[in-house]
Amino acid sequence: MKIIDISRRLENGMPVWPGDTPFHYEVSWTKAESGSANVGSLSMSTHTGTHVDAPFHFDDNGKRIIELDLDLYIGPVRVLDMTGKEAIGTKDLEHLDLEGFKRVLFRTLSWQNSAEFPEKIPHLEAALGPFLAEKGIRLIGVDVPSVDPIDSKDLDAHHSLNNNGIHILESVQLDEVEPGDYELIALPLPLAEGDGSPVRAILRSYQK
Numbered sequence: 001m002k003i004i005d006i007s008r009r010l011e012n013g014m015p016v017w018p019g020d021t022p023f024h025y026e027v028s029w030t031k032a033e034s035g036s037a038n039v040g041s042l043s044m045s046t047h048t049g050t051h052v053d054a055p056f057h058f059d060d061n062g063k064r065i066i067e068l069d070l071d072l073y074i075g076p077v078r079v080l081d082m083t084g085k086e087a088i089g090t091k092d093l094e095h096l097d098l099e100g101f102k103r104v105l106f107r108t109l110s111w112q113n114s115a116e117f118p119e120k121i122p123h124l125e126a127a128l129g130p131f132l133a134e135k136g137i138r139l140i141g142v143d144v145p146s147v148d149p150i151d152s153k154d155l156d157a158h159h160s161l162n163n164n165g166i167h168i169l170e171s172v173q174l175d176e177v178e179p180g181d182y183e184l185i186a187l188p189l190p191l192a193e194g195d196g197s198p199v200r201a202i203l204r205s206y207q208k
């Protein structure tokens with residue numbers, strides 16, 4: 001089976017959410033110093049690169065990363081073409097067949113320059129929460145840093161999805177991915193208190 005890596009590369013200098021902690025990796029204890037091994041250390045926001053949100057990100061009483069059901073982050077996924085849209089709403093989905101799928105990824109291809117943080121992104125309309133839940137969807141993924149507009153403070157789409165039992169995967173990289181059906185694997189780290197977690201997200205294709 002073919003593996004497509006849909007994770008964004010984590011490296012120093014990479015773009016992060018405006019005002020958020022920069023990504024930093026360094027060898028903090030060199031082989032020369034320790035006498036045996038290079039040992040690195042890492043500092044980053046939990047929302048940098050390809051990551052999942054825990055409900056605690058936008059709800060003080062919401063679940064933490066460790067409490068998320070791993071089952072949702074592994075399994076069949078349908079990648080949907082959403083190119084050219086400023087916002088994604090029920091009108092963009094009502095003609096689509098999602099039968100049998102618990103997971104969907106929206107491929108907007110709107111984040112063109114991955115060296116810079118996007119100023120404007122297509123967002124999800126809050127009506128998608130109940131609509132997608134009705135169709136049996138439990139996980140949605142987007143190829144942009146948020147399901148809400150960058151300048152949103154009320155995070156309507158995050159709340160609507162969460163209130164309808166739908167989990168959120170953000171900043172996947174879908175440039176090389178054809179719309180269609182795959183197996184998704186995107187497991188969060190076992191962060192006991194996390195509000196979000198980086199993931200290594202891959203698609204496995206059923207075709208050769």
Ligand SMILES: N[C@@H](CC(=O)c1ccccc1NC=O)C(=O)O
Binds near residue numbers: 045146147
């Ligand atoms: N919703 C975005 C992140 C987000 O909202 C955010 C990330 C870092 C610092 C501030 C943020 N929101 C501020 O209004 C996300 O889930 O990744």
Ligand SMILES: [Zn+2]
Binds near residue numbers: 046051052053145
């Ligand atoms: Zn996030």
Ligand SMILES: [Zn+2]
Binds near residue numbers: 145146147158168170
């Ligand atoms: Zn989010």
